[in-house]
Amino acid sequence: MSNNIKSPVIRPMVYVDVESVVNLHVRAFPGFFLSFLGPSFLREFYRSFTRDSNGVAFVAVEDANNQIIGVIAGPVVPDGYFRRLLVRRWWAFCLASFWAVLRNPRIIPRLWRAVFYRGEPPAGMPRALLSSIAVLPDAQNRGVGQLLVKAWVDEVRKRGATGCYLTTDAENNDAINRFYEKAGWNRSETFVTPEGRKMYRYLLDFWNQG
Numbered sequence: 264m265s266n267n268i269k270s271p272v273i274r275p276m277v278y279v280d281v282e283s284v285v286n287l288h289v290r291a292f293p294g295f296f297l298s299f300l301g302p303s304f305l306r307e308f309y310r311s312f313t314r315d316s317n318g319v320a321f322v323a324v325e326d327a328n329n330q331i332i333g334v335i336a337g338p339v340v341p342d343g344y345f346r347r348l349l350v351r352r353w354w355a356f357c358l359a360s361f362w363a364v365l366r367n368p369r370i371i372p373r374l375w376r377a378v379f380y381r382g383e384p385p386a387g388m389p390r391a392l393l394s395s396i397a398v399l400p401d402a403q404n405r406g407v408g409q410l411l412v413k414a415w416v417d418e419v420r421k422r423g424a425t426g427c428y429l430t431t432d433a434e435n436n437d438a439i440n441r442f443y444e445k446a447g448w449n450r451s452e453t454f455v456t457p458e459g460r461k462m463y464r465y466l467l468d469f470w471n472q473g
Contacts, residue, residue: 271332271407273414276320278313281306283331284322284397291397308395312336317344319391319422321414323398323407332402334395335411337429339422341384341392385428385451385466391419393429412446416467426468433461 276284285305288297297305312318317340323333338344384390393415398407419427431439433453440463444450448465455461 271323271325271402271410273321273323273410276309276313276322276334276336278310280322280331280334281309281313284309284334287331287334287399288395288397290399309334309336312338315344319415319418321411321418323402323411325402333398333407333411335393335415336396337392337394337415337419337427339391339419339424340389341394342389344392385464388425390466390468391424391427393427408442409446420469425470426466428464428466430462430464433463 285302288305288309289302297308309320312320315338317338318336319339320334320336322331324330325332384392393412396408396411398411416427428451429443429448431443433440440450443465446467448467450463451466452464453461454464
């Protein structure tokens, strides 16, 4: 891909984008747990944001070759969102995760938490949840992530959210933590997952903005 990425087009993600988004996710997060679960599982995860009216997802598209170089996704109202997804598509998630579970049955509790748990929601008024953001490695450090976050935040705010939150790794993740802090997100809490991962929770509350 060319190094001349200037200003990608940011548009809502649609169903036909999902295959490209899955490939992007695997390239952006090699070795991460969701990537380990495989493309079938990721397809079900990202498709949910095109099927549920509560889902908000955008892609960044490079004009030169119409390639998707970034994605962001999350529900406006996270309470019940992933539970509805599991109820509607339980059979698809079972099939999608079959081989990963067969290789290592002990991943089942982590499998559940990886998709359906993002730490307890922060106290106060309900907020939208930024579930996933990924940018192709060779498109990083060019402002693509900033454009995606702005589009997603603007949309959930338009839909009535009073703010939003996310969780991310606290350790060996300095660049990502600086990214959110520079974008105006405030670190609210630190917690540790059952797997022992130290995590930060960030908030972006709209009532604090002009």
